[in-house]
Amino acid sequence: MTPGSNLPLSAVRVAVDVTAPVRLDVSGLLLAADGKVRSDDDFVFYNQPSAPGVTHSAAAAGGDTITVDTAAVPEGIEKIVVTASLDTPGATFAGTEPTGTVRNADDGSVLASFTPPRLGTETALVVVEIYRRGGGWKVRAVGQGYANGLAGIATDFGVSVEEPAAPAAAPQAPPAPPAPAAPWGPPTGAPAPVTPPPAAAPAAPAPAPAPPAPGPGSGKVNLDKGRVSLQKNQTVSLVKGGRPVLSSVRMGLGWEPAFQGRSIDLDASVIAYGPDRKKVDNCFFGKLMILGGAIQHSGDNLTGEGAGDDEAITVHLGGLPPEVTGLVFVVNSFSGQKFSDVAKAYCRLLDAQSGEELVRFDLTHAEPRTGVMMAKLIRQYSGEWEMTALGEFVDARTVRGMTKPAAQAL
Template sequence: MTPGSNLPLSAVRVAVDVTAPVRLDVSGLLLAADGKVRSDDDFVFYNQPAGPGVTHSAAAGGGDTITVDTAAVPDGIEKIVVTASLDAPGATFAGTEPTGTVRNADDGSVLASFTPPQLGTETALVVVEIYRRAGAWKVRAVGQGYANGLAGIATDFGVSVEEPAAPAAAPGKINLDKGRVSLQKNQTVSLVKGGRPLLTSVRMGLGWEPAFRSKSIDLDASVIAYGPDRKKVDNCFFGKLMILGGAIQHSGDNLTGEGAGDDEAITVHLGGLPPEVTGLVFVVNSFSGQKFSDVAKAYCRLLDAQSGEELVRFDLTHSEPRTGVMMAKLIRQFSGEWEMTALGEYVDARTVRGMVKPAGQAL
């Protein structure tokens, strides 16, 4: 197909695959006659993978797929636009040609394909649209680009976008513009600096000291990765030091908590996380069964893994006689940035396995 061309759809259920040599975030927006979504529920993407008649999935061979069941699309929806934005911060489509392939979702046969030509400074674009015309469904090649990423597309089509640089719109939410952030329990910080998401590698350092006159205590730091349905994708701990193709790595087990500095650290390459990972929960457990009331100065801190600069710190100011604590969570927003929220919630669990359910509930 060429830009602006259209074809009638010969299938009721169609799948639109969007692929490129680089990592893309693909989404589908259900638009009413006014060209806007009816609500944010009409925005379908990795963190909200299902809408009325439209679903998002990650394709096995790379790329993402938006599937449209035209028979299930509500009467008030005139078109579904399929968009793509670049996952890497600051990257443009110059030299990168994404391809949209429209298939019959039931038998896999290809109905059409479209590669937008001559892309330059765009960081996001509308690839194709599935639309109604005189009671029949058609597909149109679009290729319209945006220089302000997925947020530009979302705003254009009526999705409410939370601007990280405008704290007034999000009470209690802060960013990294003023330097290191010290969080209180349940406070959230957007990992945004100078209006740009921080998508480099970060390191979560966790530390503790034995309480006064207590014996050394063996605590274990772990991270659990979740998908948008709050189901565990994988977990990284002292018995599994690397997961998700190396996107998350554990420093190894510290058996005592003795000494200054972080006792255990977990490095996360945010840009390398697969799209199905939308949430991370960092937890600490007392494998030996000692209670957190025997621990002093437990904390977690997020650092820039390249420079070692401390970005965010959360000190536990109270303890409970339990064996597990959820320290913090990192959540991926649809606009691409990550947010860190301090948790400080105690549970009875001596291993990371016992943390999976309560940590999922905390997302």
């Protein structure tokens, strides 16, 4: 199987073996329709080896097995995700290729196998998921990686995990109230997601000066005349010659300390929303890949030192599911440093395949706050995407605290 592919299950009882050359901790999570566990009892692992219809069994070496009896899974459970994390503290999946093998649990016959590609700094990942569809059950290859171990996966799916003390973060913002479907909602019959190509390495050449985008009222800006330099609240359509020109883009974000010699630890993230302005998922340093690999993060930069982009987020537009209609790119100061201590903050949009810079937005002023919404990408009814420079500051030290203000910015 390849990432995102799925197959119908021909067996009622299936066993998912996850193996690797090194010791793995394998777990299963029973998820309701909201994508969360109902309680911590729905987290199956070596210390809690059973839940209704799902069991964990240990192997002698390499990895463990999650067995799913689909006939015994409670009605309220829509999906079982099978995860793997490395047993050695601090180890990553770089150079290690775990394989998930789905077998008929009664006769041992192999139904499918999947080896997630392009693993690097991940310390845990969702390997496959078993899910209901049309009165039956299917298996999907996922391969979504996390940089903060099994705790990151468990927390993302609603399991309570005790974490070491850290600087206080902004509390979880409540979800935005329901709003009418925005005019940038997905068109009916939007194409199905496709397997994205490998992410391009972040590029960092200094851009040449570009003419600023026309001011308000001067017509929609596009890429017909080459690279566009945006000012706050200006929008550019990612179209050239009347046609969308991109399948994959990379958002590069960069900054420098305002005072020489001081390190600035900022975190770049992207939040994906649906047409109702409800969060679909977010990608950040602790969760380097989401939506089946359609969005990938370059990893955490702890100082802001060095030329070029400090962090980059690659988006395979053709691989985004139809329900994702808006993306908001944000930067936060987890350690509490203010943006008034930051110089030369910018974001730039590049063609992920060629590395060509297409759009740039330089933050020309700063406020003594801990979060900033840099830009948003919006899918139009026609299927094309538009980028708008935001430059809006908020008090939020984590991407979670940006969820509500970013939804309002859409």
